[in-house]
Amino acid sequence: MPGPTWWRTAAIYQIYLRSFADGNGDGVGDLAGLRARLPYLRDLGVDALWLTPWNVSPMADGGYDVADYRDIDPLFGTLADAERFLAEAHACNLRILVDLVPNHCSDRHPWFRAALAAPPGDPARERFWFRPGRGPAGELPPNDWRSYFGGPAWTRLPDGEWYLHMFAPQQPELNWEHEGVRAEFEDVLRFWFDRGVDGFRIDVAHGLMKTPGLPDVGPEPDPADLPYQDHESVHEIYRAWRRIADSYVDPRVFVGEVWLPTTAQFVRYLRPDELHSAFNFDFLCCAWEPNAVRKTIDDTVATHHLVGAPPTWVLSNHDTIRHVTRYGREDTTFDLGNRRHGAYTDLDRGRRRARAAALLTLALPGGVYVYQGDELGLAEVEDIPLARIQDPTWERSGHTDRGRDGCRVPLPWAGTAPPFAFSPPGSTAPWLPQPQSWSTQTVEIQDSDPQSTLRLYRQALALRREHLVHLPEDPAWLAGDDGVLAFRRGDTFVCVVNFSGAGARLPQYTRIMLCSDVVTDGLLPPDACAWLQV
Known part of the structure; x- marks a missing residue:
């Protein structure tokens, strides 16, 4: 391994x-x-x-x-x-x-079934986002949030309360302010790590924490400041998870699904004590x-x-x-x-x-x-x-x-x-x-x-494992014709991509390691990429 x-x-x-x-x-x-x-x-x-x-x-x-x-x-x-x-x-x-x-579970999860069986205000509902509605009879959703799948992000129950689901109604949002939710997922991590799972891809990693009070988005929301994603407190969760992952002799890893509009937001999830990658x-x-x-x-x-x-x-x-x-x-x-x-x-x-x-x-x-x-x-x-x-x-x-x-x-x-x-x-x-x-x-x-x-992928993955992963990490761009990108990694490897509509002259090389198309007379065809040993 x-x-x-x-x-x-x-x-x-x-x-x-x-x-x-x-x-x-x-x-x-x-x-x-x-x-x-x-x-x-x-x-x-x-x-x-x-x-x-x-x-x-x-x-x-x-x-x-x-x-x-x-x-x-x-x-x-x-x-x-x-x-x-x-x-x-x-x-x-x-x-x-x-x-x-971790952002949501199924409406068939025992926690949510218990919440539905409990009356408004019962502690069983605190693991989710149950709220009274707005309007004279509570007939309007608690706020103006919209589901990623379309339609309102709230569903009303027969007892008059509404519950939050940023996806389908069958996917109620978990309340990560609740200590029981945090403890449960830390135990789930250990359950699978102990069975040999090497890591997790974290679904909707940016969405777990919500802005207190669940305020309206408003008619012209700022994509970089939405109340249902990227709240600062979410990073506490991943720091706790990282400690668990690092506690194993063979440390486990996390990759986050982090859809966010700015680099400044995205990069915070990758700090050394949080997620490994995204x-x-x-x-x-x-x-x-x-x-x-x-x-x-x-x-x-x-x-x-x-x-x-x-x-x-x-x-x-x-x-x-x-x-x-x-x-x-x-x-x-x-x-x-x-x-x-x-x-x-x-x-x-x-x-x-x-x-x-x-x-x-x-x-x-x-x-x-x-x-x-x-x-x-x-x-x-x-x-x-x-x-x-x-x-x-x-x-x-x-x-x-x-x-x-x-x-x-x-x-x-x-x-x-x-x-x-x-x-x-x-x-x-x-x-x-x-x-x-x-x-x-x-x-x-x-x-x-x-x-x-298929054969192209096999060849590329073999060459990548044998040669490319050991090369310097910073790609250095090379001068070239319009519509052509070429970069060097180290002293021996060049990658050339022809985005133009005409054949492109390749830079001087020792041999073509791999190409996505056939090179004729030293010309890289349109919409093709070549790996060169130089």
Whole structure:
């Protein structure tokens, strides 16, 4: 296994468990399927796996509504299955991060059931945000907050009180001012750390604490000063968690999901006694344009230097539009509030750019995340039948936002028709439908094609582990033609990305280590990236 600072340079593969591999034939991915595919992940060349929630859940929001933080949902297996998986993954030299959802729980959690059974004012309700309504008869919500999924952030109960949920109504917000909530989650950390989990990805890490009094946002809110996120007191929680992580002989790690509008806010979560790292959403949202990419890289490196934390680089995840699709559009940025479903997409162009972006991210200093299917060059599935859409965003938005299902479609492993060996023969159909066009992008097909995206990822990850992680961390930009970015790390490695519409002359080199496209007569094609030994 890598050493105690493995996380500073790790390549981490995100497993959306429902869609990775189905072992028992019910059409849903599970731990049995994942365990069977561990050799694939080992051979891909990643250092660690991050699993989306595997806890007991009614699945109102894909497992991000947890009813029992200390057990595995039967959909995925058992606690014993999880312990076997951890042992087998470690035997493959793979570290394991799992999702922790501390901002809210499920409305089926015993705490919330007890709160609903108790009268207003009862201590059982103090672990949540129960409030009387406004208006003559309390018929109006306690404040003007809106759910991230659309609609009001409050639901009224028959007894007249309202409870807060910044996501779906089935996800009541936990009150982190309550000492019992803090003690419970510290115990949950130890429960999983003691079973061999190497770390946690913390969902909505910026959202746990609220401004006292829960004041209105107002008609023109300041994105950098919202009362339901980034309250200063949240940092006390992570300092306490860090002490727990550091108490293990092999220290455990945290990566935060921190969506915040300013660098000054973001960087505070990465101070040496708080979280180890956090997702770099600025890079994920960045346009495929040289000036924007260069600025984002510079800002990211400089920001992380302030606190001595490693940058992270990520192109897609289970909440976003797959970047093959995004890079094939006229507008190549990503916006959580507007996914631009159905916008015209040139998938050939998107795949060329996605291959180049993969090499760019894997060449940068720090850690990198690969979302399952990225290594196959999968695009967003934008034609899921309306009756099959599962994401609560679809209903909460009044059927205006198709949500996130398009990046969560089960993976194609082999064969010429769905389920593409995602499930055993004769199984229930996958929980989301797979497009027939994926028959040319299965693992089986790409494994035998030297020019495939899968083979490109394997080569890049191997070279990264062998050579790049040992290079100096500060990229030094090189002068070049318009539309071309080139940087050096150390004396022997140069990465060149051609954003222009014409072939670009490569700088002098000893050999091409790897390229996302074919170099002809010393010219790097448009939307391509090359790694050079110099």
